[in-house]
Amino acid sequence: xxxxxxxxxxxxxxxxxxxxxxxxxxxxxxxxxxxxxxxxxxxxxxxxxxxxxxxxxxxxxxxxxxxxxxxxxxxxxxxxxxxxxxxxxxxxxxxxxxxxxxxxxxxxxxxxxxxxxxxxxxxxxxxxxxxxxxxxxxxxxxxxxxxxxxxxxxxxxxxxxxxxxxxxxxxxxxxxxxxxxxxxxxxxxxxxxxxxxxxxxxxxxxxxxxxxxxxxxxxx
Numbered sequence: 001x002x003x004x005x006x007x008x009x010x011x012x013x014x015x016x017x018x019x020x021x022x023x024x025x026x027x028x029x030x031x032x033x034x035x036x037x038x039x040x041x042x043x044x045x046x047x048x049x050x051x052x053x054x055x056x057x058x059x060x061x062x063x064x065x066x067x068x069x070x071x072x073x074x075x076x077x078x079x080x081x082x083x084x085x086x087x088x089x090x091x092x093x094x095x096x097x098x099x100x101x102x103x104x105x106x107x108x109x110x111x112x113x114x115x116x117x118x119x120x121x122x123x124x125x126x127x128x129x130x131x132x133x134x135x136x137x138x139x140x141x142x143x144x145x146x147x148x149x150x151x152x153x154x155x156x157x158x159x160x161x162x163x164x165x166x167x168x169x170x171x172x173x174x175x176x177x178x179x180x181x182x183x184x185x186x187x188x189x190x191x192x193x194x195x196x197x198x199x200x201x202x203x204x205x206x207x208x209x210x211x212x213x214x215x216x217x218x219x220x
Contacts, residue, residue, distance in 0.1 A: 055135035058128075059143035062121045062196070066147025069117050069192075070154030073181075076113070077155070078105040080179035084168025093164045096176055103184060110152070111188040118144055118195025125196075126203045140200055144193035152189060156181050 080103055081096040125140055159181030161167050171177040183189075 051133050051135045054129060055133075055139035058125050058136060059139035059146070062125075062140060062143030063146035063150060065117065065121065066150035066192075067154055069113055069147065069151035070158065072113055073110050073151060073155040074158040077109045077181060078102045080106065081176045082164060082168070082179045083176055084165075084171060084173060086173055091165050091168055093168050103182075106181065107183060107185045107188055110155075110183055111185075111191045114148055114151070114188060114191035115195045117147065118192040119199045121147075121192075122196040122199035122203065126200055126207075130204075130208050137197065137200060140196045141193040144196040145189065148189040148192040152183050156183075 080100070082093050083096045084091055084093050086092075121144060122140060125136065129136060156162075160178045162180045164180065167177050168175075
């Protein structure tokens, strides 16, 4: 007698048996689900902490550099001449040149220096960390604003005394002396952060590395 023939296994069983002990490739789209995009907590957690730390360092560094801006403003800003006089036994102070533009020059000097510092700080931050990121951009703006305020207050402190009457008495009647350093246009404080943000965004758009396109298994 002839032994009965064993029927061949179904196609799906044969396919499963042929892959025993071998890695099975994931279906289309599994890489995106289980890879870099499937575990945002594991991939982005340490990265976000690093970005926040770098942003904090950048903000402090930019703000502290405002001290240099304050010194430069104090040294480079034009002097506003005042003259003291005695009227009815009381000291009065007035501008020596009522049509002078020294006060405008004081604000202009601060604005130009702030723009230069904003562009320079943006360049340095970009060179240190080319990939940028929202925390770094926010830190650049906040640090620039704090640096501008620090420069303003330091320049005023380094400049002539705020007590113009005492200064006029010290200089003498009819003698010329310098007015206190004052920032008339407070909007100049925004020059640094605005310049920093614009320059950094421009550098990022032109020279920052691009993220690779996500792998799509279905397209291949």
